[in-house]
Amino acid sequence: MAVELNTAVPHSARIYDHLLGGKDNFEADRAAAAEIVKSSPSLPISMRANRNYLARTARYLAADLGIRQFLDIGAGLPTAPNLHEVVQGVDPTSRVVYVDNDPIVLVHARALLTSAPGGSTAYLDADLNDAELIINSPEVRALDFSRPIAISLIAVLQFVTDEDRAHRIIDTLMAPLAPGSALAISTVTAHNEQAVQGAKVYTARGIPAKPRTDDEVAGLFRGLELVDPGVTLVNRWRPDPAAPPVDDSHVQMSGGVALKR
Secondary structure (H helix, E strand, O other): OOOOOOOOOOOHHHHHHHHOOOOOOOHHHHHHHHHHHHHOOOHHHHHHHHHHHHHHHHHHHHHHOOOOEEEEEOOOOOOOOOHHHHHHHHOOOOEEEEEEOOHHHHHHHHHHOOOOOOOEEEEEEOOOOOHHHHHOOHHHHOOOOOOOOEEEEEOOHHHOOOHHHHHHHHHHHHOOOOOOOEEEEEEEEOOOHHHHHHHHHHHHOOOOOOOEOHHHHHHOOOOOEEOOOOOEEHHHOOOOOOOOOOOHHHOOEEEEEEEOO
């Protein structure tokens, strides 16, 4: 399958890949990452903490709440642990749909995101701003909308800089879902100066990014019921007691999980 790649323009997914130690990125992505890290040196630590948060939220949704259907929007490149690996480790019949809008993510997702027997993984090439297209796509509509679905918006909403638009996107995605469905979010916090400076560099590099206060992040969950501990730094969301602790000063993302009642 042929894809069109503009390797001269940095992309958030490929910057993310580079900062996590991946190899699926280009010079423009590496240059952007280097510039961002100058003003935000703890960003690689924060990104790993965010990836671990993704795994913990997915495990909580699958193991504690019994959800078996997942929609991961802004999935990024296949960097372990992947959401389907976590939830299919809980129940191999779990079904996952990944969504992203970078052609190189598309190639890797279709090649590497293979499902456990009995479950399924699908991939949709789409943009978060096209929430109606996403929720009505054949890939997503193949899920059972009469049963709970968990939506993950991990490290993506900072690129939706208009608050009204962010609310409309979430409302569009959550409206058709059954009671018991869930929303997991992480996004750049405004309570960390490195995060604020890093967002400015992203924006200067042509990738507009917005840090949010805890109150603004909580507002993204309007109409939903936040689970404990509410909105917090991602390293503080139900941390694994066996994992090494991460200092708050290195963590640039906050988030939470909420349920539709």
